[in-house]
Amino acid sequence: MKHPFQLILSTGNLLFTATKNELYVFDLKSGNKIGEWIDTFDSTETIKEKVKKEQERQLKENESKKSKTESLEEDEPTKKKRKSNNSEPKIPTPGEGAPTIYNYIRSLKLSNDEKSLIIITDSDKSGIVFKLDLSNKNNGNILKLIKRQPFPKRPNVIVTSNDDSEIVMGDKFGDVYKIQINDPELKKLDSESDPLLGHVSMLTDLIVTKQDNDQEFIITTDRDEHIRISKFPSSFIIDKFLFGHESFISNIVIPKFNNNQLLISGGGDNFITLWNWVKGEELDRFQLDDLIKPHLNELHLTPSRFQNEENNLKEYCVSKIVALEKINSIAVLIESTNQLFIIKISDNFQKLELDKSIQFDSNIVTITASYEKVFVGLDNDSNLLTSIDIETREIDQSNDIINKVQENYSVEVNSRDEFYPLYTTYQLRKRSEH
Incomplete structure (x- = not known):
């Protein structure tokens, strides 16, 4: 059986679809598949890197403590007991009852000029930019990978600035970052990086827009009923809130x-x-x-x-x-x-x-x-x-083009048990145990 589309996005004669970790583009004039990309990133490599860095940090810390307390002469048996740090770090295994880890495409967004496609991947918390090369339509793939930008925390929503020069990304911890879209160099982002703005709860949606006087704004929403309107890019200036949701x-x-x-x-x-x-x-x-x-x-x-x-x-x-x-x-x-x-x-x-x-x-x-x-x-x-x-x-x-799209779509599973989450918005609802 075929897996349902998790995400779809249309513009002009193009239809973008995402299923699990697979991205496809279809021509709505012919129904043919004209673009595809599969996220093959191995998330275990990221975990290995984190584990290895932690091992190195602990080793340095232990050696620093030992150098202050041990004598100048160190007995041979102690040396033999030391473990090498060159061994392959072990990957932590989730225990019984742990939530399932999914690696899938979380969001599809077109730039304002519709020349770029930006997606969010779950595997390495990245925003990925593709240029749409329509001249390559007949060769079967109009998607040209430009940039894969990891973020310090899991991205939740992504857009571009009004002039499409920047990616603006909100994460599940309520922070918003921006980076240059056409710069092939990756921006060094970590937990110490300063966000553009922040909410105190999970950020759920955002829009960058402007008024007739060309003043730009960023509108952000969260899990706590807030709609905040801030100046952009000087987002520390809050223009107003829209109150009414419960x-x-x-x-x-x-x-x-x-x-x-x-x-x-x-x-x-x-x-x-x-x-x-x-x-x-x-x-x-x-x-x-x-x-x-x-x-x-x-x-x-x-x-x-x-x-x-x-x-x-x-x-x-x-x-x-x-x-x-x-x-x-x-x-x-x-x-x-x-x-x-x-x-x-x-x-x-x-x-x-x-x-x-x-x-x-x-x-x-x-x-x-x-x-x-x-x-x-x-x-x-x-x-x-x-x-x-x-x-x-x-x-x-009766739509022959839609039927052709479905014929050219090929993400197969054996049963519904292999479906990735299709209905997830309800999980945003806050509940009290009391």
Whole structure:
């Protein structure tokens, strides 16, 4: 059986997909695969390097202590007991019950000029930059690896600056770093490096944008309901906060229409919010309960220790919001459901209202949108991908290109037990044991 797409990203006539540690690019005119890259990085080498450095540090420390206390004459038996530091360091083995370690692609992001693709890898906590060489389309691989930049902590979200000169990366510890995108030299980043800005909890999303006066801003969200707007690159200057969410925020989007002044946010709450982020005003809230509760399933059951007496308490979260620029709307995905909501921004961009609810035969894993289509990745081994015409808001029932893409996609597994995590946004929800 084929593994579902974990991530998809579309632009123009290109569709980028990520499954496990494999990246593919498809031509949406022909359905042919025109790019591929597999992350073969061996994470055990990184662990070996860390273990070896720690061994060397301990040896130096022990020798320093010994030199201060031992006599000038050292007996021969003691020398023979010394261990050589040239031996291969042992790799720590996780004990029973330890969480599974996954090495997979965590994020796909295009630069603003759509000439570069930036991804996040799990194997070595890196941001990787590819140039898109469309002249190499007929040779089967348009991906040209430019840079692999390791970060001190695991990256969580990555974008480029407005002029595409820099990568801006947020990590799971709440810090944001920036590096030059075209500089082939790796920037030396470690735990002592100064971040661009920091949150006190896990950073979940970020956007770099600007106003009409060319003042640049970085908008960051975290697991603690915060939306922070800071000057960029002088991000120590906080411009404002957007308050209103009561749970984690998983996704924010700034559509291109209405002069980039609108921001839509969603996450663990039962609503999504429309903001004028320039003025710091909440414009509208769109309530989700009535729409989604009839479609919740066993995947939404609250963990047993937080359940109610009837053992039927369910929770849901927004996992993805994409802008549909052609029709001044957004598409909203609720994790682990088969529903996709098209929500229109109406009343002179002041209000959110339901345009259409679209139901699929399987749960939706992820979505992306081009100007004409919404592409939907499904949790279905025989139908992994489908599309929706944005103009009509109808599912394309017969699409030869989509079928060709699926034929040219080749990540096979023996069973669902080999699937990498498909639904992970819900893990952002904070819980109290008391």
